[in-house]
Amino acid sequence: MEMQIKYAKKDKYPVQEITTGFLPRTVTIPLSQEDNFVCESIVKEGDEVKEGQVIAEASREVYGARAFGVAKIHAPIPGKILGIKNCSYPNGKQGKAIEILLSGSFSYLGKQQSQADFSTYSPAMLLKTVSDAGVINTFSTTSYSAFELDVNKIKNEQNKKLFIRLFDEDPSCDTDTTLTRSDFDKIMTGIYITSKICDVNEIVIAYPKSSNLETMFNLSQKEMFESIPMTFLECDSNIYPAGGKRELSISYIKQKKLAASFEDIMRSCFFTDSSTMVHVYDAVVLKMPLETINVFVDGDCLQAKALLKVCVGTSFKAIAKQCGGFVRKLGKIIVNGEINGVAVNSLDTPVTKYVKSITFTSHEDSFDRSVSICLRCGRCRSVCKTGLSPDIIFAKVITGAVVDEAYIQSVDLCTQCGLCSANCPSKLPLAKVIKLLREERYQNEK
Ligand code: SF4
Numbered sequence: 349m350e351m352q353i354k355y356a357k358k359d360k361y362p363v364q365e366i367t368t369g370f371l372p373r374t375v376t377i378p379l380s381q382e383d384n385f386v387c388e389s390i391v392k393e394g395d396e397v398k399e400g401q402v403i404a405e406a407s408r409e410v411y412g413a414r415a416f417g418v419a420k421i422h423a424p425i426p427g428k429i430l431g432i433k434n435c436s437y438p439n440g441k442q443g444k445a446i447e448i449l450l451s452g453s454f455s456y457l458g459k460q461q462s463q464a465d466f467s468t469y470s471p472a473m474l475l476k477t478v479s480d481a482g483v484i485n486t487f488s489t490t491s492y493s494a495f496e497l498d499v500n501k502i503k504n505e506q507n508k509k510l511f512i513r514l515f516d517e518d519p520s521c522d523t524d525t526t527l528t529r530s531d532f533d534k535i536m537t538g539i540y541i542t543s544k545i546c547d548v549n550e551i552v553i554a555y556p557k558s559s560n561l562e563t564m565f566n567l568s569q570k571e572m573f574e575s576i577p578m579t580f581l582e583c584d585s586n587i588y589p590a591g592g593k594r595e596l597s598i599s600y601i602k603q604k605k606l607a608a609s610f611e612d613i614m615r616s617c618f619f620t621d622s623s624t625m626v627h628v629y630d631a632v633v634l635k636m637p638l639e640t641i642n643v644f645v646d647g648d649c650l651q652a653k654a655l656l657k658v659c660v661g662t663s664f665k666a667i668a669k670q671c672g673g674f675v676r677k678l679g680k681i682i683v684n685g686e687i688n689g690v691a692v693n694s695l696d697t698p699v700t701k702y703v704k705s706i707t708f709t710s711h712e713d714s715f716d717r718s719v720s721i722c723l724r725c726g727r728c729r730s731v732c733k734t735g736l737s738p739d740i741i742f743a744k745v746i747t748g749a750v751v752d753e754a755y756i757q758s759v760d761l762c763t764q765c766g767l768c769s770a771n772c773p774s775k776l777p778l779a780k781v782i783k784l785l786r787e788e789r790y791q792n793e794k
């Protein structure tokens with residue numbers, strides 16, 4: 349039986365628009381902004397940097413040719429490099445970060461941006477523009493990679509399609525859903541640009557059934573997409589999982605009554621989201637590097653919730669302050685949703701390109717995950733659609749249990765859907781542990 353989580357939207361008054369965040373006096377920019385890659389700083393303490401200047405990039409010596417596709421990191425504010433320090437990342441890890449003190453004048457912020465006419469750009473030029481802007485693909489809330497690296501994965505596939513999810517993968521978040529309402533025009537242009545880059549033969553738009561998508565298209569958008577077939581997938585965005593690669597591929601196959609396997613669709617298509625499409629628009633049309641992100645901020649600790657447009661590197665503390673500060677004692681901070689998100693404990697944690705939501709909640713875990721035990725109920729195995737045994741892999745990583753090599757290798761098949769963790773009565777962080785083991789295997793293979 350397929351297992352799903354029904355998430356009741358409790359929000360009677362959803363946020364309607366984006367609020368521009370306060371300008372931080374300092375920003376802390378983690379050197380790792382996507383899975384499996386750590387960039388190297390190309391600035392040093394005391395250097396003056398301009399807004400939008402590249403301050404870190406992947407090393408060719410470390411990553412070889414793959415370094416070319418890794419997203420560059422830009423200074424989101426002009427200022428002076430205070431140094432390179434250790435910091436807590438929003439994915440729960442620790443690492444190095446570049447600290448910048450604001451000074452000097454802005455190159456983009458507050459300036460009237462002219463709009464580029466990209467109609468004469470070749471797909472390669474468009475991809476280079478997006479890549480140079482440091483755009484990453486935030487389709488999945490559990491794994492993030494540079495836009496260019498994801499494009500390259502389907503480069504040699506036949507029958508490529510572009511799947512866009514206009515709602516949040518995790519129903520406890522409201523980032524993509526709100527962005528779709530407020531920035532529909534930008535998102536549609538981003539979709540058009542991405543379809544050219546990937547050279548797809550069809551665009552598939554996954555939208556929440558509560559929205560009236562047809563009425564959102566204006567005439568010029570209809571004209572823009574005239575030459576590319578479009579398919580609309582209506583999805584129940586209150587159900588998890590409804591917006592992962594697997595679920596969207598299956599919905600597409602069902603709607604089109606195709607004989608194809610969902611694995612074929614997943615492998616050969618480019619999957620992305622509203623947030624990424626806004627960044628593609630900014631990169632190509634406004635010629636701006638990725639230096640701000642849209643973060644949905646909520647939680648019962650805060651005075652107010654908001655969709656904030658903030659500089660990469662802004663601290664969680666500054667973000668909470670802009671939402672009116674705390675009205676009750678902070679229990680924990682959850683990054684990127686309640687189902688698959690990560691709990692972090694430092695308010696000094698800075699936002700990175702992959703942060704889409706931050707929840708400041710008064711609830712603390714009523715259990716200590718490190719001492720919870722497996723009850724051998726088997727739920728994690730029964731919900732795993734790829735047939736993994738998360739309990740066995742967890743035992744291997746956490747307790748050092750001796751297990752067959754096949755279990756270790758099976759982590760490569762994990763889609764990070766998070767259903768095992770969400771259904772575990774002991775609340776063991778199964779998906780996270782599997783992800784860590786997979787990253788370790790990846791590092792060892794390099
Ligand atoms: S996160 Fe991985 S192991 Fe867990 S249910 Fe999903 S695919 Fe299976």
Ligand code: SF4
Binds near residue numbers: 723724768775
């Ligand atoms: S769901 Fe949790 S408690 Fe049940 S078998 Fe899996 S790991 Fe153990």
